[in-house]
Amino acid sequence: MTILRIYRSEGNYDIHHLDIKPETKLLTLFEQIRTKIDSSFAFSSECRRGICGSCAVKVNGIPVLACKAEIGSFRSGVLRIEPLNSAAPKIDLLSDFEPFFRSFSRFPEFPPPDGGLTRHCEPSDALRCTQCGICFYSCPSVASDDGFAGPAAIVKAERFLSDPADRLTRPQLEAAAENVYQCVKCFRCEEYCPRGLKPEHSVEAVRRRCLTLPEDSLGTIHTKALFDSIFHYGKINEVFTARYIFGFCGSLPLILSGIPFLLKRRVRIRPVFSKNIREIRQLLEADE
Amino acid sequence: MTVCDVLVIGGGLAGLLAATTAAESGRKTVAVSKNHPLRSHSTAAAGGINAALTEEDTVLHIEETVAAGCGLCDRKAVELLCREAAAVVNRFLRNGTPFQWNEERNEPEGRPFGAMSAPRTRFVGDRTGAALMQTAFDQAERAGVRFEYSVFLIDLIKDGSRIAGAYGIRTETGAVEVFWAGAVILAAGGAGALFDVTSNGIGSTGDGAAMALRAGVPLRDWELIQFHPTGLYPSGFLISEAARGEGAVLRNKDMEAFMSRCHEKGDLAPRDAVTRAIVTELKCGRGFGKRGDFVLLDCRNIPSERLSARLPELCDLTETALHIHPSTHLIPVIPTAHYFMGGVACDLDGRALDGIGFPVPGLYAAGECACTGVHGANRVGGNSLLETVVFGARAGTTAAAECTGSKALSPPPEATAAEAAASLNERLTPFLNTGETGRRPAETPLDCRRELKEIMSAYCGTTHTTVRHKQGAAKLALLNRRFARCRLKTDPGRPYNTELKDFLETENLLFLAEALFSAAEERSESIGAFCREDQLYAGATPYHTATEWRKGRFLTERRPL
């Protein structure tokens, strides 16, 4: 016996007790409810086979595609089913997707700058993205409304990086540079992506490209600071990185904020060096 | 009310191309769809887009397309289609579509496809449709197309004899929306959802075709429906022809690769031939399973790296649906309703034609809901994406050139909006929940839809006979009466009212089903994808059918080519 608690409106859940085979897909269940129990029950679906991305919902807080998720794959016998975008006004399992699609369009495909037909990018995994919005609506940086374009958009932007015609144009790359450092590397997008894409790898790739920009941004300085710290000490040295990023005076508040930790006898003042640091430096210098 | 120059109905590939070209010509263009373009059925197109890159190959492409069309093709349209293909692929390439590349020839890689002698299907894995859609969508946005992607359009609006717009319901608010335009391009796709076993999404309900019929525009060759040979058993989800293009083989109960016996091109025969062969195998008791109702697709001879690189969607589908991997297991397949060759008849520039071959003022059509004559009685795999792109763009250009700009439009009658709301109201009133339940509990639209699908698959599916048409039409009439007893549970003005959408879609499907029976009965011989068991051979002269909704009933007439 499986118990379903399905969101209908604020604070109002429908409860269904159903005997279901564990291999039943969640979407089949929704369809049965709509046909047999309540014709007004609203959810969206289109292809029913996992390529259109219409039917993403949250089950016990975890986003899934209803057409791919099997009832038996959830460990709990009670399934709390809610719309994906819990922040927007919503009815049943539907909510406004506009923010996601708007963000997805932030890095559009462009003809190469020289206008000519050159070689093109490799067919990459990025095209397997179905725009289901799962990564977008589980991303904390998107939720905190920091202007982050979201994982799917970054995956799309990364696709242009591998293009010999350099389709990620300078303005786009600059836009990306502002954006891609908003990621806090929580790996939720990668965890939940129903297509097994790796948005965090895309974030890394775009960040690597950002280092080629002539102007530094806070993000690129941060990356360089950590790199240099590892180069010098073999470790991340907090004082070194703070000074690198914010300058001597700018870093003072940050360094002083460590005093309570110092008082708790948690801080070693003399910097720690890795032994055989020469090897580390050689590895970090090596370019093949 | 929205006033624009060009109104595009549908957000699939044909709609996007039409909207882009119209907007690029400086016309204020609005594209209306019931779902986001990136969710449209075009994204499900898998195998690829045909494009011959040399003159020699182009000629071959034309000949093979015409041959597969069984004499119903419009040769001029086919020539146009094939000759523009290379330019189309190059445009997509330049704009960013990452076609699989052939390093040696320094051109997009071609993959062998059904009914073709040369590998000319250009592809992006088995997600070609999605890749093209992404490029096309970005182009359309850049061209300044305004997207209204959650409006369910109900009917066209006429201004005298001119088609002057459309009205529908905005999903998020439930409010009635009117679009008033100088030109209307129909690109609303096919009606695969008529069938039980279909490769189409549940949204392919032929809303555009139904709208056209209700506005008095006839449908040409509506009965010509392609059944794709390889749909996953039992759902009918599409398994791309690319699988056979890469080397997969169909097998029957005795593990015989029966296509080599049935057709000289073997597994890459035209789709109608493969489907007929499978139907025959099943009829002769050589099917698999307890009921012998499917055959098997054997992909084991494709190296597994190639499988996962070139057919990732196939692997994903079999994994999700059956928990098997194509490199180790055989895949159960059945023919599945796939594509409507027929639709709103158009000329080469996308103008919709009326029953006697004159353009309908203000109306254009493109894509699956149009019938340009390039597919004839049987479509070649990989030609549909090509058609949407080539003829979508042409329709956009024509509409932009011919439309009376919105500034020149006579100020839209203020009454239009109220009229639209009133006519919707009139249509819905009988179905509103008035509290009385009658003797039996009222049915839901979805019950009716499920039954309709069963009727269509059984009586108007892969094979036809007059007897079955009669039985089917009778059942459909009964179902129509039951549908009339359906009651909406919710207020039609409710936001996100999917019940109302279900209801209107089902109404469209029932309407189109009736048209289908009428058209199918008129076609008295087998031709291409249309297979009559009571008359196997094509007549001497091929003809089109034209199905029209006149005075409350359907009328189908034959028309010479």
Place this chain on the structure above:
Amino acid sequence: METVVFFPGCMPVSIARHQYRAERKLLKKLDIPFTECPEFSCCGGGHLQDADEMKFFALNARNLVYAERNGRLLITGCSTCYQNLVRTAEALKDETLRGQINRRLNAAGLDDYRGVIEIRHILNFLASSEIFSLLENLVVRRKKQNMMPFYGCHIKRPSALLPENPDGSLEKLLTLCGVFVRPMRDPYVCCGFHGQITSPKTSASLTDAILSEAAEQQCGAVVTVCPLCAFNIESRSLQNGRANRPQIIPVEEVLLKSMK
């Protein structure tokens, strides 16, 4: 018992020495022989791959080479180190990539990375049945306090990469110590550490959510399994200057304090 290679990570040796001391003491009390290589470097801190992925692999492969010299099992108390080391080990299962990285290592005078070392997070290690039975004998004092177990992200995500599922292990250890476990709504929420500098708004909102949940649950302490989470949450709570600040305690310290 075989010698275990202990990989402390950067932060415990520099500004979270209480965790470092606790980890070492705990291993001693458990009578587990361990070595710690002074050659160990940073794992890249989750950001070296943003500069150069090959160098990131090379640096971690170097760490793994030193670990392989000294044992067959590496344990680390830092979730980010854990994730990065596992990621390197998984990526280097690819022969070509391993060849390239080994060439770099050899050029720097190091041995080949062989790919035989097993990498575990100290939490999973402690909660595994073998070690847990040792702990059961050692833990005597019962801490009667409300505590909120917090896992953070890199110990679990991406679960397709990481070999062990930590679900419930923190609760198991805390219950052993007699702690009243107050479960979080989502104990795998991100603490925001990696966005502290570049995405301060997100980072702060994430950390504040954790702190306010602790306050809501009336927890005197949040138990962490990663020094980065601990540092981030604690410095944020100091910054906020709340009167009833929760203590942020590494799980190793909770265990240690419950022993004789």
